[in-house]
Amino acid sequence: MNRELAKEIILSLVIVLSQLLIFNHMKLFGTVDTFIYVSLFILYKTTYNKTYLILFGFLVGLIIDLSFQTYGAHTLASITVCYLKERIEKYSFGVNSTLPLAMIRGTQLTNRVTYFFLIIFIHSLIYFSLIFFKFEFTLTIFLYTLINSIINFIIIWVISKLIFDK
């Protein structure tokens, strides 16, 4: 158990560091920011304490905010998806939502896609709403959210495959 935990902590550190050192400096197609750190919340085991997840989300979000100079947009998006994670799991997996890990083999692909996409979409929506923060940018917010969600979904999906197939 302790070994597993240590492994996960190291994995989290690697993801956060790669976000800070690599993905923060990448802007795909000139507009898309890559937020691979969201994968941490997606892959956080359902059996772990939800309160810790919210605190963990706050900590990660704060680190990203400080590096991005976004003054809390990442933090709020992160703690919100962490808080809503349980509901999103229930919505996406239905009766299988109590399974120890969302990415467990055997779950339906559509369920997994829904789960991934919902978390990424909600995160992006909150993030861009706070970044633009004006009603007249509503359309822009939705456009950015949609494009970012799709691109980030693909990236996070690939990363999670790499981690778990290993």
Next chain:
Amino acid sequence: MQSIINSIVKNRNLIIYLFLSFVTFNYLYNNSSVHYSGFGKVGTFISGSTSSVYSYINSYFNLRQENNKLIEENLELKKYESQFIDKSNKRDVSESKIDKTISANVIFNSINKSKNIIVINKGELNGITKEMGVISSKGVVGIIKNITDNYSSIVSLLNTDLKINAILKNSSTIGSISWNGLDPRIVQLNDISLSSSIKIGDTIITGGMSFYFPKGIPIGRIEDYNNTSLEGYYSIDVSIFSDFSSLSNIYILKRTDNDEIKSLLNE
């Protein structure tokens, strides 16, 4: 107490989430000028709308006070108006010399009798004497009949006993206004000979040839007339400007020259 603690423990995630959200918003508010102004706008909107609702409600409670203030202001203006008319027209001062205007509220009013009386909340102690002219903001109302210390009764224009000197504003033809006791919106203008030219819509004002009213106070407008009378006078219906059914604030005119004129007549 236990149940409170239980509910806190049960909802700890929500509480933590809300607390962290608050911290984050605070962080946003303090560090980002965009969010600072955005939150500022929301704050202004909320405080602005609540204040306007508050002042809207509050204004209802101050209506009486406001009303009194307006009456006082109106009174001042009427005083200035009469002075201005005196100066600009260079009239004989006796025509419109109003020394004082007293405002009063109607506490009793009737329009459905043939001899209608209005009672007001001002009396002898307020400086009211008999036979003072009474007007509203729109025109002539009547004449003070009886007074007590605190109350006065007014012979309304809608009283078949009252006859007021009146003239046609355009031609200065002299006549007299009285009421036939039928329609409370219509009074009759008498003594206008058939040789005068009149038309519907002509304004009737007080003539100034009485002790009650100075010249020029509006009474009404010609509604209809009949020139088939054999006596050589028109029979004219005048719709009155003052709405007697909703009379509330009235003004009593105090003329200083009445005694002087009366003393002349008595000699």
